[in-house]
Amino acid sequence: MSVEIENIRKDVRMRVETDSIMSIAWILVYVIPILAWILFPLSFFIAGVTIFPPGPTPPPGPSVIPLLIWAVLLPLLLIIGFIVSIILIYMLVKRRNTHFKRQIFLFDDILKAVRVIAAKKGVNAEIELASCERTVREAKAEETEKSAVLWAILSAFIFLADWYVRYFLMKDFYKHERKEDGFWEDMNKALDKCGVKFSMPRRMVTLPDRSFVLYLILTIITLGIFGIYWLYVLLKDPNEHFGYHIKIEDELLSTLESVAV
Numbered sequence: 001m002s003v004e005i006e007n008i009r010k011d012v013r014m015r016v017e018t019d020s021i022m023s024i025a026w027i028l029v030y031v032i033p034i035l036a037w038i039l040f041p042l043s044f045f046i047a048g049v050t051i052f053p054p055g056p057t058p059p060p061g062p063s064v065i066p067l068l069i070w071a072v073l074l075p076l077l078l079i080i081g082f083i084v085s086i087i088l089i090y091m092l093v094k095r096r097n098t099h100f101k102r103q104i105f106l107f108d109d110i111l112k113a114v115r116v117i118a119a120k121k122g123v124n125a126e127i128e129l130a131s132c133e134r135t136v137r138e139a140k141a142e143e144t145e146k147s148a149v150l151w152a153i154l155s156a157f158i159f160l161a162d163w164y165v166r167y168f169l170m171k172d173f174y175k176h177e178r179k180e181d182g183f184w185e186d187m188n189k190a191l192d193k194c195g196v197k198f199s200m201p202r203r204m205v206t207l208p209d210r211s212f213v214l215y216l217i218l219t220i221i222t223l224g225i226f227g228i229y230w231l232y233v234l235l236k237d238p239n240e241h242f243g244y245h246i247k248i249e250d251e252l253l254s255t256l257e258s259v260a261v
Helices: 002-013 024-051 061-121 126-142 148-157 159-193 212-221 226-260
Strands: none
Touching: 002 061, 002 226, 024 061, 024 226, 061 126, 061 148, 061 159, 061 226, 126 159, 148 159, 159 212, 159 226, 212 226
């Protein structure tokens, strides 16, 4: 039993590397270029007012300063935004991959540990454990790895690729959480049969089944402004999902350690 518990401990410690909580400040990747495009025309207006004031005509030199500033600043902001957007997509896809992979390891090790407990107590919990195993098999088949490097590069140059990345990031985490909830419920029943009282934390925030089509239409008709909220969702939803993992994994590990003593 000590081997199984130690494997679960390792799986839990892995979340520091796999389940990264990303700052909402990443939305600045989209906000800064939009502000740059808004402020750029204003520089022409400011320059025009300076060049053609209502009073006596001033020296022309200072009037071109706003234009010169934006001639350098705007391309710089766009280049920085382009590079950072590639990094952002890479990080979003990578944490999807690493979290899904870690959870499969965790669930496999939990199943092994509970089977040992059931065998020691002479309890038959095969119905519940078989249901858990089915969930794990489905996860292995459906939650396949997607290349973070490839999709980060493609999304930077192809709109359709960027939309597809947003689609699978939303839908994969939603489906993942539904499978996960089923696993925890079945595992809780198996532990109960074994006489192990597991206080399964309640999930306070569940991921909604967000409409990709609606989000896409709103992004198009708002000329990309709704995309800022869309990015916020892609950052926030996994963060909240990982927060629940901390609670339930720590509680389960503590419960299994008390049984193993």
